[in-house]
Amino acid sequence: MEPRDQPLVVALRIRPLSDTELEEGATVIAHKVGDQVAVLMDPDEDPEDTLRAHRSREKTFIFDTVFDQHASQEDVYRATTQHLVEGVVSGYNATVFAYGPSGAGKTYTMLGMDAEPGVYLRTLSDLFRAIEMRGSTDWGVSMSYLEIYNEVIRDLLNPSSGFLDLREDSRGSIQMAGLTEVSTSNAQEIMHLLTKGNRQRTQEPTAANKTSSRSHAVLQVTVRQRSRGSDLAEGVRVGKLFMVDLAGSERASQTQNRGKRRKEGAHINRSLLALGNCINALSEKGGSRAQYVNFRDSKLTRLLKDALGGNSRTVMIAHISPASTHFEESRTTLLYAYRAKNIKTRVKRNLLNVSYHIAQYTDVISNLRREIEHLKSKIEKQEEEKRGEPGVQDAQVRIPSHDGEEDSCRQMNKIRAQLVGAFKEQLEMRRSLVELENTNIELHVDMSRHLLTIADWEREKAQHLVHRDRTPEGDEEPAEADGDEGESVEPPEVAVAREEVNTLLAEQRKAAALKAGLEQRLASAKEKASQLEQLLPAQASSEDQREVLRLLCWAHELEAENTELRADGLRRRSLLWQKDFVIQRYHQHRLLCEQLLRDQRQLIEGGGLAVPESLDERYGLILRELGAGSLNRLLLLHSVMSSSLRVFPPGRAGSPLHGGWRLGPIWGLPREEGRGGGSAFICHTSPVSWLSPCPELGRAPRLRLPRREAKGSPGLGQGGRGAGAHACGSDCP
Numbered sequence: 001m002e003p004r005d006q007p008l009v010v011a012l013r014i015r016p017l018s019d020t021e022l023e024e025g026a027t028v029i030a031h032k033v034g035d036q037v038a039v040l041m042d043p044d045e046d047p048e049d050t051l052r053a054h055r056s057r058e059k060t061f062i063f064d065t066v067f068d069q070h071a072s073q074e075d076v077y078r079a080t081t082q083h084l085v086e087g088v089v090s091g092y093n094a095t096v097f098a099y100g101p102s103g104a105g106k107t108y109t110m111l112g113m114d115a116e117p118g119v120y121l122r123t124l125s126d127l128f129r130a131i132e133m134r135g136s137t138d139w140g141v142s143m144s145y146l147e148i149y150n151e152v153i154r155d156l157l158n159p160s161s162g163f164l165d166l167r168e169d170s171r172g173s174i175q176m177a178g179l180t181e182v183s184t185s186n187a188q189e190i191m192h193l194l195t196k197g198n199r200q201r202t203q204e205p206t207a208a209n210k211t212s213s214r215s216h217a218v219l220q221v222t223v224r225q226r227s228r229g230s231d232l233a234e235g236v237r238v239g240k241l242f243m244v245d246l247a248g249s250e251r252a253s254q255t256q257n258r259g260k261r262r263k264e265g266a267h268i269n270r271s272l273l274a275l276g277n278c279i280n281a282l283s284e285k286g287g288s289r290a291q292y293v294n295f296r297d298s299k300l301t302r303l304l305k306d307a308l309g310g311n312s313r314t315v316m317i318a319h320i321s322p323a324s325t326h327f328e329e330s331r332t333t334l335l336y337a338y339r340a341k342n343i344k345t346r347v348k349r350n351l352l353n354v355s356y357h358i359a360q361y362t363d364v365i366s367n368l369r370r371e372i373e374h375l376k377s378k379i380e381k382q383e384e385e386k387r388g389e390p391g392v393q394d395a396q397v398r399i400p401s402h403d404g405e406e407d408s409c410r411q412m413n414k415i416r417a418q419l420v421g422a423f424k425e426q427l428e429m430r431r432s433l434v435e436l437e438n439t440n441i442e443l444h445v446d447m448s449r450h451l452l453t454i455a456d457w458e459r460e461k462a463q464h465l466v467h468r469d470r471t472p473e474g475d476e477e478p479a480e481a482d483g484d485e486g487e488s489v490e491p492p493e494v495a496v497a498r499e500e501v502n503t504l505l506a507e508q509r510k511a512a513a514l515k516a517g518l519e520q521r522l523a524s525a526k527e528k529a530s531q532l533e534q535l536l537p538a539q540a541s542s543e544d545q546r547e548v549l550r551l552l553c554w555a556h557e558l559e560a561e562n563t564e565l566r567a568d569g570l571r572r573r574s575l576l577w578q579k580d581f582v583i584q585r586y587h588q589h590r591l592l593c594e595q596l597l598r599d600q601r602q603l604i605e606g607g608g609l610a611v612p613e614s615l616d617e618r619y620g621l622i623l624r625e626l627g628a629g630s631l632n633r634l635l636l637l638h639s640v641m642s643s644s645l646r647v648f649p650p651g652r653a654g655s656p657l658h659g660g661w662r663l664g665p666i667w668g669l670p671r672e673e674g675r676g677g678g679s680a681f682i683c684h685t686s687p688v689s690w691l692s693p694c695p696e697l698g699r700a701p702r703l704r705l706p707r708r709e710a711k712g713s714p715g716l717g718q719g720g721r722g723a724g725a726h727a728c729g730s731d732c733p
């Protein structure tokens, strides 16, 4: 679904590191991955924990859109708010919130700077443009700007008017007595008023931000359209747009605020909590918005009642700093925004890739970091040893630098820079190859699934034909009601599967061509690097330089090996998937056989038929085997073994980004707090269903069992519901 079709859009903006954060030595811990995923690393976790066994607080969050420091104001506006304008002009309400802790960039997004105006100006400009384009009717646009500070409301366009009262009229509409409403016809005029009003906003220095806005600032733009119907009765259509720059969301306890600040913090928290609850309730209700939502908990939610309820659109832009020093605020902000909307299956497939890739890259990076540390310490040690050698220091001091030596040094540095460049290029190419490999596996698994659907159908069709041919003439069953004269009509899922196969084939061809091209480029990059490597020793003028170069090459080789290992891991996973796939098919077949046996047995017993002894014995044997559950145990063993192999590299099972199939706590559901850590939906498909990934992920063959079976009916020797549960983050069919 495009943002324009969604009643609630939740976006995340990660601002650039500030100078202060850089001075404090902060590192970047919030990353955008793909268009919809943000990863927050825990800065306190042990950097040496390369197996990622204890990375419990590293989390992945999904939003409708994620922006990082590279996103422009225009990008943010276009992806989040632009689509609201048409609705407002057509008489609908909409709200845009900027949410986040102090200093995370809310005002920057909403108000912006002269050169880079924010959402306010861009929305208003588009609004006036849209009105102009509609022409004929009689339009009126007015605006008001207020702040809610400590649960009291002030008019920012007329601050001397004191506190304002919020009232509900007899129809339940919210009214604000005494609020200045300015009629206007151009965006610049509104911006001028806003900038003026903003100076009146309650701002105070806090521990987190020197000029922190301590209030919620609400810009309300009302668009009225007068029109005369054929009966000349005048109708007025009103659309309201609220744009809200919320107060900093940090917890009072996190900012070491005391006294007044703490009281403010409590009010802010209360209203933000109320807002979160309302948005959450609204997003869950879908069609019946506003019915059971408690707007009364804070002034903010009461004021926005009209704009949030009914047929309105809501956009929340959450903001965080990427700095390690703001980990806690970022974490709580992400959780708040994430909870505002639980984005379901739509992005799962992409996320699977994305998370898997992060896992790969963070591994590559941490390995390289270790190597670099190793190199550094080795160089330092060598230097120390050299210094310790008698006469070395003196000799170094005494050697006069002459032109020839300088030239050779410059030449060497140049070659070294080229070599590092060539290594980097290779690294990029290797990563792309690993990605392509991953894509190939996914395409392959998808393809198998669709081919299976087609094969099932072809088999059914063939059986149908055989049955028809065997039926004696005159005994023919009447033609089917849909007029296909006995021909079975291909079900839509098969048609879709055929289309998918074609698409996947095309994608496979594309991937293969890309891979071939990349491999060629990698081969020539390797050639180039090896020529440079050969040049270097000749240029290196000292043993130190030669050693550094040797280490450089060694680090590079290690990196290459590491990437190859990753690719091997991928191949191994692919084999395991295929194996599981076959087992699933056999299991499906087995269930059908069991059902058949049971039905036949009932027929035999019900009809009082005599059964030959040998048949009875065989039946007893099967019953005993099923009773003993040996087959189930074998399947269990296989699954345990394959899932332990699938967790790569060894020991990474605890990582929130590991690439297994038990996706519940991983895919966007923060483990501690997300809806029961991902076990919100339990799929009960079959005793071995936990072998398989959630079919929604589209990564594995789907068990097409009859509904009764799929709910875990206690078939012969089956383990019942509990035995077949697997946790996933979506409604499995």
Ligand SMILES: Nc1ncnc2c1ncn2[C@@H]1O[C@H](COP(=O)(O)OP(=O)(O)OP(=O)(O)O)[C@@H](O)[C@H]1O
Binding pocket: 014, 015, 016, 018, 069, 100, 101, 102, 103, 104, 105, 106, 107, 108, 109, 209, 211, 212, 213, 214, 246, 247, 248, 319
């Ligand atoms: N995306 C961005 N690009 C460049 N600078 C940014 C960005 N976001 C924020 N900043 C800068 O960071 C600083 C803090 O931003 P801003 O005042 O918008 O934070 P805030 O969330 O509104 O804070 P508060 O709640 O305390 O008012 C400002 O100097 C702003 O210019």
